[in-house]
Amino acid sequence: MSSPCDPRFAPVGDVSAALMVIDSRLKAVYDGKSGTDAEQQRMISQFAASFGADGLDELLDGTCTLIYMFMNWLRGSLENHDEDIIEYTVPTLVATMRMMPRTFRPEVIPTMAGLLTAAGTGLSPNLWRAQYGPWTAAEMNPLEAVTVLLAEHINRLSGRDDHTFATQLIVDALAKVGQD
Template identity: 55%
Template sequence: MLIDSRLRTVYGGRGGSDPEQEQLVEQLLTSLGPEGIDDVLDGTCTLIYLYMKWLREAHEAHEKDVVEYVLPTLVTSLTMLPGSVPPEAVPTMAGLAIAAATGLSPTLWRKQYGDWTEAELTPLEATAFLLAEHINRVTDDQNFATRMITEALTQVESGAE
């Protein structure tokens, strides 16, 4: 929901973030507690994994390497956000995306480096957002990435019943 909300803000032409929305997000995260925050982090890593899986398959269909074509754009975009993404977080986000691109769980890949730091939370969100936006641009559909995740969740729910 957070990534979809960010995409709508960008596509709607509203610059910056909505202070009211930011307050709601902060209240939600505060209400979750430590275990809930871990679930949000795992969920964001899952989004990155699913986005990179889709991008890998789309690039392979055209005999192209997803790392070669997606990572430079992702890294360039992250470095253009110095207020939100500190330079030292960029290699971590690139590594996370590469892990996902090669079929590794970003959550498991990250565990080898310890817990997430507070300084990495915004870059993690930015990475998920930039990948979703990249997918939307590739498909020329502003809702494709959100719809893809919604459909995946629907399939998981129907399989659990």
């Protein structure tokens, strides 16, 4: 039986733009910058403003696609080790979110955990979220941050000292789609 949250019904969005934003945030994390660099924030805000309303929706959908792709990769990797993605990933990321109260207000943590769980069970995160109404402004920073946390989680789990492993997964997948 098909679910209304099946990924094949979901808009893909602008994955490349979303990946650029996430990659920029990851580089800031790995460069040891605490907080948000004002220049970087200005550039990202300017970049987002250049999209217009439709472009922001595309960026939002692209971010949800990244979450889905990251969770799909994790699911495959963890299943090879007889681990459950929900048990292994979601509690760790929720615990991290709880340690970041300025980014993740308590009321958005269940939504972010739900997005991760939806993606971890093979559902589209953006279609799952759409069931509960439109995105709110209060969810935008947490959505970006949970995507960064997820990418960083993958980088650590890869067992390599490669801070670009998660983003490279997406670049490789996009290149493969471009070839097909």
